[in-house]
Amino acid sequence: MTPRTYATNQQPQQQDPAHGKSATEFGIFRVFAELLGAAFLLAVGVHFLTMPSEPDAVAWGAFALIAILLVDSARHLFRISTGKEKR
Numbered sequence: 001m002t003p004r005t006y007a008t009n010q011q012p013q014q015q016d017p018a019h020g021k022s023a024t025e026f027g028i029f030r031v032f033a034e035l036l037g038a039a040f041l042l043a044v045g046v047h048f049l050t051m052p053s054e055p056d057a058v059a060w061g062a063f064a065l066i067a068i069l070l071v072d073s074a075r076h077l078f079r080i081s082t083g084k085e086k087r
Helices: 028-050 056-082
Strands: none
Touching: 028 056
16 A cells, blocks of 8 residues: 655645734733733732731722723723724
8 A cells, every 4th residue: 555645735824804803913812911910909909908017008009000901901902993903
């Protein structure tokens, strides 16, 4: 018996222009990372706010960073939904 040979296509796949960009190309995972970071900062802020021996300034700084992250992720999601995000 002779072994079969299979020809493989070594050309890189081109993106289908009808489908547009993928979620990764839009940066949706950046939004998820920002939301995860905001959740972590919320836990840190609540911890520092509820413990009497810890400084409250750390909690208020964490809450300020949460606000910045949420505004940035909302802006990014809006740009993705309107198609204005360029990657």
